[in-house]
Amino acid sequence: MKSIYSFPGFLSLTFLFFSSFVLSASFDCGKASTGVEKKICSSPSLSIMDEKLSEFFKPLKNRRAFQVIESDWLESERNSCESVECLEDAYVHQIQFLSPVAIAPRPTQKDIKLMLGDKAYAQFERSWRVIDLAWLPNEKGAVERFVISAETISGMLYVIVFEGHFDPAMIAYRGNLYEYVDRNDRPVLHTIAKDIGFDGALNLGSNDEGKRFAGILDGAFYYRQQLSKNQLRGMVYKLGSKLPPVESSLLFQQWPNTDENAVSGLTFGWGGDYGKLQAYYSHTKGYETIAPVGRPEVGWNIYSPIWSKSRPTFYFKNGNETIWRANVADKTLTKIATAIDDGMINNPTPVDINGREAVVYLNGYTLKMAISLDE
Template sequence: MKRFLCLGAVLAGLLTFALQQRASAAGFDCRKAVTLQEQAICTTPSLSAKDEQLNALFRPLKKHQVFRSLGASWLYEVRNACQTIACLETAYDQQIKRLTPAPPLPKVDVHALSPLPEGQVYMQIDDEPWERYVLAELPQAPAHVFKHIVDAAVVDGVLHVILYVSNSNDRDNMYLSERFNHQTYGTLYEYTDTRPGWHTIADHVAFQGWEKTGFYDQGERYAGVVDGVFYYRQREGKGLQQAMAYTLGSGAAPQPTAQTFQVPSSTAQFAKARILDDINSNNSTLTLSYDERVGGHKTERVMATDATDWSLVNPAWSENRAVLYFDNSGAMACVWRVDLVNKVLSKIVPEHEAVSARPVELLGQEALVYLEENRLGFAIAPVQ
């Protein structure tokens, strides 16, 4: 049988004898093979071996909602859509690569991040959506309350997401409360990818997670995950603040701590760690400002379309890549990715309601979590 023959009459003619001889060759019982794809796996030694390899990779991951979603999508939309042996081989190769931990990324060469020549802009890709899945429905709350992903982290291979939901229905009241140092209250939740639902970390807490709940950048951050522990501050009487610590996945009550979490704003974090002075703070353009380490103070314009189409919100830098993510509103709403190495601006989550994106690394692969209306979403980069 030639490798590129269609899965039809040729396979059917060999099926009975082959399945009897290879009843346990694949990662499933070949005596129960029904579809042409399953029959092809059982009668093709290379496919059978890859099916076993893929099952061995998936077995320790199947307790994770992320990998169950990835597996189901691949099975029904990719593998079962194949009509040739060659297609199945490619499908298995890609999914095996998806579930195989990637080697550590090389350190970013900051000297390779020089700005574009004046007048040039980034390549813009409007149709590069990543694989996207719904991980969980958000805790019940009125539609217009403020919801935000405080942080996300992968600890011992498990994805954790910290969500803040305000008790107030009116965002403007939150801004006024911050301005005049009044207390606003809300609930902190944890999503853990190996168990269903949300765990309440702290209810009706005067949460102090950032300097401001602004449209562009929240300023200095006072809440985040370090080494598997979520640190945050809560306001107490007479303007006092108490630092609190919660061990991810523990389900235990947060405890007061002497260790406080404080990092620069999202825009300044990348500037201090890498080579940028800043990214612009107005909501109509995206301009990166480089410092003297790349040959003098220079800037580059990223966005190529009319400035009125853009409203930069919630910038977040990858800790492992020279990449910026941000939410956008207005005509170009969705989640965007800025690749400083390859000079590419791409739309990676096309839903207009997608906000509050936070990057994570899963098996060494680039991914992020985000909110979309009343759902927690997950997106992962295509297999390269």
């Protein structure tokens, strides 16, 4: 996949030095105070790069995730440079990262070939850029946390999260529903419903949660509220509205995350340590090995494989510590994120952000997003 924009002319120093905008940075050079700012203002190439970066950031500046990304880049990359060459490299990489990406058409199962021979997928460990999106209230008695749904609609990311506990008397989860919208709002989280019986899936929180009864459809979040052990009602909340949810006659039902959008079938073998992770396809005989026993980590303890809607890729957590992606088209297996602060990872859910591959997940009570640096 390639960016919608092309950079060769922009990155050519010959072009840069003869441009008519050579000393036009995105900020007032008359007020430049730091060494980095003075280097940018005195360098024709850097001045243009700064202007170009500002153009790419402008349509993203109201999205909270990209504000965090830009702030982190300024502090940890740009402002740590001591030379023009270092600054040019930093700007090139950030412009490429912020530029919108065109997503290639998703191949069908018949387009994907079975890998021949007893070989495993090529294995990589490439940590994606990880951003803290929000912190759940972590209220007293809240011991369970799940990402219920995550969708990008018209470029805006919406995430629905549940925090609470299992109520054995009601035989249901009880707690709060929150909405995260990736824009510069305060507070960052909106409480959709508080202290409710929530029926989100047949087996919410298990490895295979079964059919789901809560999810996003046509710009709204539908869920079932449990009133008693034997009474439920359908509810709907309009995304981003911050209005109270209302009763709905439409009941949402969807296939399990492990099956929805699946391009291939998966098997998780047993034998000593957790066995091979394999894929198979309905249009051809045989299996291919995604990961052998004990590699690349010692033992596999695989939970919640979830398929991307737009890519021939599924994501899963190994134990509670790491998130992996497997691409059945290019036959690669990549570790993309690791838990921090001894927290437990929950519900890695794929989304597309500005055309880039990304995963929303919980690390303890922190809502995070890992986004790919390579496209």
